[in-house]
Amino acid sequence: DGGITQSPKYLFRKEGQNVTLSCEQNLNHDAMYWYRQDPGQGLRLIYYSQIVNDFQKGDIAEGYSVSREKKESFPLTVTSAQKNPTAFYLCASSIRDRGGNEQFFGPGTRLTVL
Amino acid sequence: AQSVTQLDSQVPVFEEAPVELRCNYSSSVSVYLFWYVQYPNQGLQLLLKYLSGSTLVKGINGFEAEFNKSQTSFHLRKPSVHISDTAEYFCAVRLSGGSYIPTFGRGTSLIVHP
Numbered sequence: 087d088g089g090i091t092q093s094p095k096y097l098f099r100k101e102g103q104n105v106t107l108s109c110e111q112n113l114n115h116d117a118m119y120w121y122r123q124d125p126g127q128g129l130r131l132i133y134y135s136q137i138v139n140d141f142q143k144g145d146i147a148e149g150y151s152v153s154r155e156k157k158e159s160f161p162l163t164v165t166s167a168q169k170n171p172t173a174f175y176l177c178a179s180s181i182r183d184r185g186g187n188e189q190f191f192g193p194g195t196r197l198t199v200l
Numbered sequence: 201a202q203s204v205t206q207l208d209s210q211v212p213v214f215e216e217a218p219v220e221l222r223c224n225y226s227s228s229v230s231v232y233l234f235w236y237v238q239y240p241n242q243g244l245q246l247l248l249k250y251l252s253g254s255t256l257v258k259g260i261n262g263f264e265a266e267f268n269k270s271q272t273s274f275h276l277r278k279p280s281v282h283i284s285d286t287a288e289y290f291c292a293v294r295l296s297g298g299s300y301i302p303t304f305g306r307g308t309s310l311i312v313h314p
Contacts (some may be wrong), residue, residue, distance in 0.1 A: 090243075117300065126209065128290065128306035129244075176243055184297050186232040186251035191243030 088113045090192035092177050097197045099171075107162045107195045109177035116182035118160040119189065122146060123174040132175075135160055136182050164197065171199045202227040202293050206305035214313050215283055221276040221308045223291035230296035233274040235265055238288040238307075247289070250274060261285070286312045 090111045099105045111118065117136050121129040131144030135154040149168025154160055160179075164171045174196050178189040207222040225231060232251055236244040248259025255267040265276045274291060288309050292302040 092243075119301075126306065129304045131301065134301060174241075178244075180300065182300060184300060186249060186294070186296075187300070188234055188246045188249055189244075189302065191236075191245065193243045194241070196241070 090177060090179055090190055092175075092192035092195050094195060095193065097195055099197070099199050101199055102166045104166060105164050105171075105197065107164070107175055107177075107197070109160045109162065109192060110158055111160075111177075111179045111190070111192075112158060113179055113190060114157070115179035115190070116157070117180045118154070119178045119180075120144075120150070120152065120160070120162045121176040121178065123176055123194075129176065132162065171197055173197060202231060202295055202303050204291050204293050204303050204305040206289075206291055206308050208308050209306070210309045210311065212311045212313060213281055216280050218279050219277065219281050219285075219310065221289050221291075221310065223274045223276065223305060225272050225274065225291075225293045227272070227293065227295065232294045232296055233265075233267060234292040234294075234302065235259065235263070235274070235276050236290045236292065237261075238290065240287070244290060247276070281310070281312050283312050283314060285310060 093108045119134040120132040133152045135141040151163045177192040180189045181187040203226045205224045213219045234249045235247040238244045250267045258264045288307045290307045291305040294302045
């Protein structure tokens with residue numbers, strides 16, 4: 087079955103440590119996205135990538151980094167520079183065109199920084 | 201730039217009652233509109249979308265939405281809700297022919313009581 091996987095589902099880290107969240111898709115989508123979700127704030131875009139080896143900052147990129155070395159994979163690193171990293175992180179993908187194509191979401195990773 | 205307002209952060213309702221979740225958007229050009237559902241600790245999944253044509257759109261799980269261009273609204277409705285409909289609902293908008301990056305509302309929490 088085609089879809090998006092994120093791992094791990096739950097992640098605990100100590101303050102000051104970098105941590106990398108995994109996102110893999112087998113939908114053959116060019117575009118991939120990372121969102122952060124906090125209670126009552128909806129989804130905020132961190133980074134997105136339109137094609138391999140290319141990515142752009144979203145609305146809240148500070149303290150995060152990404153790479154897109156393969157079409158299927160778009161890992162997100164939460165660095166120690168992110169002031170409040172505890173949140174639910176969602177990865178998504180979509181066809182990259184100007185039509186009415188929806189996004190497909192992974193199950194999310196809940197990051198807790200102790 | 202487009203924006204989305206979900207007027208109610210929380211909507212409590214009794215089982216088998218009808219429900220309407222409100223969504224208004226602002227855009228000076230044509231848009232695509234989406235409703236997503238998120239069950240606790242999961243990713244988002246598409247309920248329905250409006251691209252063009254008939255203003256009444258039917259989706260999964262008995263939900264439907266009506267596009268009203270003059271009122272710039274895309275309200276989601278269900279005639280009879282079930283306990284299992286308890287979830288977070290997000291409205292999203294994309295510019296037709298523009299950026300494929302959607303803008304999400306802050307979400308409405310639907311709470312169905314027995």
